[in-house]
Amino acid sequence: MEDFQPATTAEHLLWLLARHGVEHLFLNPGTDSAPLQEAVATLAKAGVAIPKIITCSYESVALAAAHGYWQVTRRPQCVFVHVDVGTQNLGAMMHNAMRDQAGVIVIAGKTPYAEEPGAPGGRSHTIHWQQDVPDQAGTVRGYAKWVMEITRPAMLARAVGRAVQVATGGRPGPAYLMVSRDVLMDPPAPEPGRTTRYAVPRPPAADADTVRWIADRLAEAGRPLLITGKAGRRPEGFLAVTRLADLAGVRVIDLAETGCVNISTSHPMNLLAAADGQRAVEEADLIIVVDADVPWIPRFTEPTDATIVHIDADPLKTDMPMWTFPVDVSVTADGPTALGQIAERLEEMGHTMPPPGRPEAARPAAPPVPADGPITVHEVVAALNEVLRADDLVIEEAVTSARVLHETLDRTRPATMYGTGSPGLGWGLAGAVGVSMASPGARVVTVVGDGSFMFGVPTAALCLAAEAGAPIMAVVLNNDGYRASRLPVFELFPQGLSATRGDAEGTRFSAPPDFAAVARACHADGETVTDRAGLVAALRRGLSAVESGRSSVVDVRIATD
Template identity: 45%
Template sequence: MSTRVESKDYVGGEQPPATEHTSETAEAYVQALVAQGVQCLFLNPGTDTFPIQEALSKLEQLGQPVPRTVLCLFEVVALAAAHGYYAATGQPQAVLVHVDVGTQNLGGTLHDAQRGRAAVLICAGRTPITADPRQRGTRDTYIHWLQEQFDQHGIVRNFVKWEYELRRSEQIGEVVARAFQIAASDPPGPVYLTLPREVLMAEMAEVTLFTREQVPPARLGAGDPDALREVAGRLVRSERPLVLTATTGRSPQGFHGLVRLAELLALPVVERRERNNFPTSHALHQGFQPGPLLESADLLLVLDHDVPYIPTQTRPHPDATIVQIDLDPVKERIPLWNFPVTLPVRADTSRALDLIVDYARELLTEDARQRIEARRAAFTANQQQ
């Protein structure tokens, strides 16, 4: 049974949030995941997660929607699976592990989620706060004293965009919505939420829920039109351009946008094997190592790339123009990033590339067309050899 908050009482958007009847915070947590469109909960259970496991079972038996529970016998599997499902669907995912040790066991997959920009809500239990037998969820097992740390969040703080501990039952709807909003906002990445057992087992009458449409993520879009027009002009004038990309193919729009731009201007493309960014059978696909093309290029168009080349192995020509288009073109989360960039453009390449194509078409002269066709013919001839 559910009721709706009156529209006149809600100023956060056109659609007011739903208020669901519940009996425990753990049930409200499950309902909050459902409201955010979560289809799978990648679970590695422990003594602190059983309230959520019971809530999943209870709500399912009552005929209410619940995420599919994907049981993972090791935390690495849980986060790796969530990362992969995010990469395949583009939809934020949810992981649930237990206390400090479960958080630690995420290990290198947390690093992968950070650098791979995977929008995943990682939830972990927290050792019960109290030892009061009158309190539901209190400490009742030997391990409850050993699993408490001074700063459990410190395990992940370097690797997540946001971290928080649920403090009150009535917060659960807005906290889960905020977690997913931050995780999915550009540039996306993992977030971390701890769930004390006493709070999970606290009784509550109802919970206010928010959908993803009511609390949407912030998107960068195509970027500064003037900067994109300058990029187009530099590409049209370039005699030896080169595209370096790593994850532009994370969406179909990015993949096809890069193909359109490369074909319009006969741009050779070198990709890193993180995503399928460009057709490998295409005459303009120049493999996976930049090599001599990098050293001779007069313009580098770097797209969605954290490490476009290894400076101790190869470097761009000192006079080359270097354009970087990326959700984070200056790599704010990498402490030392020492790759020169002439023109950094903060943008979503899946949106920016089509605009660059439009601007470039307007700027093409007969001389530019002849130069582009000569470059295209050379790469086609090389492929046929």
């Protein structure tokens, strides 16, 4: 371990994390983290490299930020939480990390085992009995890819190496470790343990026969369609989707809810309008589904006479018990890798341009700008198009406004839009902070609903941005309520009293907080916009704040339908 000899297992743990490439430890401290906090001071004085400690005031915010960092870098970061209660406060962000296949490592404290007088790190507070629960890991067992408790120093090196390997490899996902503070205070193992040769599997490719078969079908198809949600998470996926669209005239449905750019919004084969996508599903004779949890919703559209190829690292979708979409050919492969193989095969076949007559997609026309009344979502997106640069990074958690954002926001470059494609609201603020941390100097803009803004614990998220020196601009689409919870009432009861009066119980905020004031209380600029004439200028001021190193919140009051 170079010239440094750790005195405790906690010191060894920090050293191991750094050796495995973990750059940040998002810390939410408690009584169980004391050995780590002392170890940080000791190692800093000794000049030993350890992850940068980022103080977080709420656990879900810490995990969302680590998740955002992973999306940009594909490098796992670590979150430390306080025993069972800290684990519970990870909440829906654990679901998001699982569904979005985010390689993150969560380390949770564990109630001390020792209770004898003088035992280092032993039980010393009432809560050490109260927090001794039968199955702490059960809180996250359905969402963690791997769970392990470190019960003795000798297993630490292998446990950390395995956590990084499992979180990063295959279908990435969260790894959950537990360790009690008395173990953290134990003397470390005599040998530091191996920190190398925890190989991460390379992305699986499709077999050559399958690639040839798909390429042949693609060349023969009259109405081929590619549906993808997350192939563009990596730049090579974006390029592969674009190559197929250029080579074979494949029309592309870039699923809106994933918050990802799979193909340029200006590409003629990009089916941006929902209605166009639904018709394409029904008309296609070949559909290739790649890295998409829900390729279409049967209630609204279904293929009629198409051969369906499904490419995914887990095409069986074993974590979705009732995933029963029709599939004719199922391929276990990494989406970007397989699409690249298919494109290369088409080029080998001499298929270098789309057949004549392949239809091009049309971008949905924006509705006319109203002369008066509330600002519309279309106007907000038009204003964003005016102020954003092509290399700005956009984080999306717009909920019921996500479709408009997807259809009308200009995104022409890979890796310039992020989201989870998951149901756990409250990710957008801290996820943006993580993206900002991983992208120094970039302008990071998150577009969230007012409900998502509050779910995101804005005081904690904005303070985290200040702590980490990772400024963001949050654009809040503020319609004074939970539109996402109101619309299902109207859908299920179209003739009901709620639909008749245009409202549903529990979906309006009668006394919402002043989001701009919240921002100003948390080291950020805050501004409320009610007049469309001032919208672009407000967004420019928010971006100027980000450029100066300060976060900003632009609270835009939109129509409350």
